Amino acid sequence: MEVFTLQDLYEFQKNFSINNVFIVGLRIPQHYRRILFSILTVTYILTLSCNLLVILLVFFTKLSHSPMYVLLSNLSLSEILLTTDIVPPMLYIILRNGANFSIVGCLMQFFLFGVFVVTESFLLSAMSYDRYLAICKPLHYKIIMGPELCLCLIVICWTMGFLIMSIAVSVVNTLYLCRENIDHFYCDVIPILKLSCSDTFMVEIVACFLSSSATLFPFLVIIVTYGCIIQAITMISSSVGKEKAFSTCSSQLGVVFKYYSTMIIVYVVPPGHFLTANKIASLLYTVITPLVNPFIYTLRNQDINVAIRQIIQSITRQQKIELIKNSQ
Secondary structure, eight states, rough: OOOOOOOHHHHHGGGGGGGGGEEEOOOHHHHHHHHHHHHHHHHHHHHHHHHHHHHHHHHHGGGOHHHHHHHHHHHHHHHHHHHHHHHHHHHHHHHHHEEEEEHHHHHHHHHHHHHHHHHHHHHHHOOOOOOHHHSSSTTTTHHOOHHHHHHOOOOOOHHHHHHHHHHHHHHHHTTEEEEEEEEESSEEEEEEEEEEEEEOOHHHHHHHHHHHHIIIIHHHHHHHHHHHHHHHHHOOOOOHHHHHHHHHHHHHOOOHHHHHHHHHHHHHHHHTTTTHHHHHHIIIIIIHHHHHHHHHHHHHHHHHHHHHHHHHHHHHHHHHHHHHHOOO
């Protein structure tokens, strides 16, 4: 399967009767739009800063030797890219109270959004497998989860994202798009299907299969691995050992619960009946989750807290040395 390219999108546009789409966004009064714009701007900056901090901590400290943190840095990278794909255009839409976008730009946003969502889903399953090996097979962990396997898992996660979304956007080429309004704040599969004047039944079947492959399989891996982890923890005789083992995976369980609960609201609840709730859930899914995840992973993580203290101490020490040199 060849990787989907931007040139393919321009070729696909020949099948469409529209060149532009109008994205409605959120229908709220002017003064509320300004408040929302300010909140989203601050949230976006914090999201970039927090996730970038995680990446820098991993690759410039001893954490880079741990597969778990290498996977975590890739999760942070996918969240930076996801929120960058969604938030800047959404800020523009809020300022303009709706805005026109080219159909190619809309499809490209959908493609990239899907790539990062699918990649994140597979990364979460890879991280659960890493925790399974660390807790259930501690003596063999370093042998099994070496740099080669870690790199292989990362490549598979990103490849699956691009592969699945290449197929998804290719399927959209079979539709005749003629409507121009998207009652959402970004281009997703359901709003795009509503642009079609042709029968979307087969496309919906394929989309359902792809979404199941992208989310259900990783979710099953997470369920199975954490089932084994919980069973292994219950067999630990020491209460301190149980607490330590559970603390290593409790943060990921929180992220997984939040990730899939918002996804269910966005893609399972019928948007026609609960459109406002669907938009709010999408806002949480694309804006709040990428901001909250770094805090969940780092606040209770002793290794990252130690790394942060070491960097602060190193900077403070360097500043003292510079002050001494300047005073002399």
